Amino acid sequence: MRIGELARRTGVSERALRYYEKQGLLTPERRPSGYRVYGEADVAAVRRIRILLAAGLNTAQILEVLPCLVDEDGWLTPDCPELADALRQQRSRLDAAIGELETTRANLDTIIGDRR
Template sequence: MRIGELSHRTGVSHRLLRYYEEQGLLSTTRTPGGFRTYAPEAPTVVQQIRALLAAGLPTRVIRDILPCAHGPAPDLESHPDMLAVLRRELTEIEARLECLAESRDILAGYLATTEARGTNG
């Protein structure tokens, strides 16, 4: 299929599909006329890429996981090195969430104190 059809079937822009190709996430071949063509499983690969990006994974990690992915989700049981990478990424995300929660609490405290002064003054 060509890029327009893949874009239509996945809801992903042409530009983003080309970016996925540049990052080594999505493979393509070229016709003699220079048009990109994608394999029949490309829509599934694009869905996997989108899901992994939504999970917060960087493209360098996704590039390593995709060869293990078959169907809608990666099957990593036979890839302990990838499981370790995902555990490390999850730990980093959890740490960022803790920092965000602390930031939220500090800002909420400032707002509460300021608003309390405004109603008392």
């Protein structure tokens, strides 16, 4: 399938798909004409990429972890022991950021007099 079809099937823009390719997350075949050709595996790959982006990973991290993920019935499962540790560290960073945001919100509430 060509890039437009992949975009339609995944709900991801063609621009984003080109970006994923540039980052090494997708590696479509190229026809002599230069057209990209994607397969069914790319549909699943885009789904995994979107899940990982939504989990707060950047594309460099995703490139690193994709080979260690197993897609079991729509659930992504770490297949490498070090991946689970790295994901736990990412979760800890997110927890810290959430704590900082909650403190910031409380400070703003105090300033504006909103005592929830």
